[in-house]
Amino acid sequence: MASKETTQRRSSRVRRQIKAVANGRPRLSVHRTSKNIYVQLIDDANGHTLAAASTLEKDLKGSLKTGADSAAAAAVGKLVAERAVKAGITDVVFDRGAYIYHGRIKALADAAREGGLSF
Template structure:
């Protein structure tokens, strides 16, 4: 029986999260969410259950409202790297969720690495 796109997405997401839980080493998790219109990212401390920093393409000060492309994802990645460094975080684990590491997700990760985050 063939699986639906949603079922495949949920399998990828659970596989990714379980692997991060096992190998994360207590580092904060850089969690990405991508929709058809926006991209957002959160820096989450799972031990305390709180969000350290976040960035989204919906923020007006980034100047990319209404755009969802690779350039917008790169700006969001640079913004989260800057906010993470100001919060004192340099090492994270990258949680792509169920999204394939390609295109916008890859651009966000590369921009975050260039901004000073290591993962």
């Protein structure tokens, strides 16, 4: 298992690369735990969260078997895409953090793309 320092270094490396190519686009930041998945749409220029979604929300929590599988990640991705499009945002950069683009992270990204976000 990776140490905390290794994880933070990997996360900051990914974030540094993303901010270099962002061109003012908001950042779609993903955080996952063993039980839930969280996603935020962040405007780094102003330091504001524009939209957010997680498996802890009441409407999602009741319909999901668990918050820790690909189906839950896809539901969260679709929900954040709906909220972003409603706020007038369609073009974002994807911040996977320290997580590899596989499994739940990939399911969330694919669902967000289907929901109308482009990255």
